[in-house]
Amino acid sequence: DAGVTQSPTHLIKTRGQQVTLRCSPISGHKSVSWYQQVLGQGPQFIFQYYEKEERGRGNFPDRFSARQFPNYSSELNVNALLLGDSALYLCASSLGETEGEKLFFGSGTQLSVL
Amino acid sequence: AQRVTQPEKLLSVFKGAPVELKCNYSYSGSPELFWYVQYSRQRLQLLLRHISRESIKGFTADLNKGETSFHLKKPFAQEEDSAMYYCALQGGKLIFGQGTELSVKP
Numbered sequence: 001d002a003g004v005t006q007s008p009t010h011l012i013k014t015r016g017q018q019v020t021l022r023c024s025p026i027s028g029h030k031s032v033s034w035y036q037q038v039l040g041q042g043p044q045f046i047f048q049y050y051e052k053e054e055r056g057r058g059n060f061p062d063r064f065s066a067r068q069f070p071n072y073s074s075e076l077n078v079n080a081l082l083l084g085d086s087a088l089y090l091c092a093s094s095l096g097e098t099e100g101e102k103l104f105f106g107s108g109t110q111l112s113v114l
Numbered sequence: 115a116q117r118v119t120q121p122e123k124l125l126s127v128f129k130g131a132p133v134e135l136k137c138n139y140s141y142s143g144s145p146e147l148f149w150y151v152q153y154s155r156q157r158l159q160l161l162l163r164h165i166s167r168e169s170i171k172g173f174t175a176d177l178n179k180g181e182t183s184f185h186l187k188k189p190f191a192q193e194e195d196s197a198m199y200y201c202a203l204q205g206g207k208l209i210f211g212q213g214t215e216l217s218v219k220p
Binding site: 033040043045058090103106 | 211
């Protein structure tokens with residue numbers, strides 16, 4: 001039973017570079033959400049996509065963008081990387097978009113910006 | 115402003131002792147609250163949600179709207195309960211607290 005898969009697991013970039021993180025939801029799940037988790041903090045909401053449309057956006061700069069593909073997989077892009085973007089990026093999927101939907105999380109992508 | 119506060123970063127108890135992980139929230143509407151757990155080397159996963167009024171692995175949580183709290187309780191802690199626990203509020207988006215690390219000692 002494949003859960004939410006994220007790639008890559010680890011990534012090292014330098015300031016100013018761009019990065020793309022990928023997420024495949026559980027089969028049948030149509031909603032994907034992205035979270036940033038800085039060391040010692042709880043996950044912070046970045047985006048939610050449902051049926052390929054953006055349904056929510058957290059308090060992140062425009063350097064952060066995302067999209068969802070017809071197969072419901074998703075990409076998170078971050079441009080002009082800053083040192084402060086170093087974090088664990090989590091993807092979560094759910095069946096629908098309604099509030100209270102049970103979220104299933106991936107293992108995350110650990111991004112280090114040097 | 116929507117906010118979730120977990121006042122304890124670390125809670126250490128002995129096996130068999132009662133445990134209570136505190137969670138307070140700030141939300142203007144009717145909140146939907148959750149507890150998520152992350153065991154060592156595992157993914158973040160849902161433990162329980164208040165609308166289900168369920169007990170999972172012996173844990174329960176009661177929503178107290180008057181005190182704006184959703185504390186997680188277990189009468190007798192087990193070593194396998196050691197993990198990071200996050201309280202979360204659904205208010206258009208899922209808002210997490212900073213987490214409490216529970217350490218259950220033998």
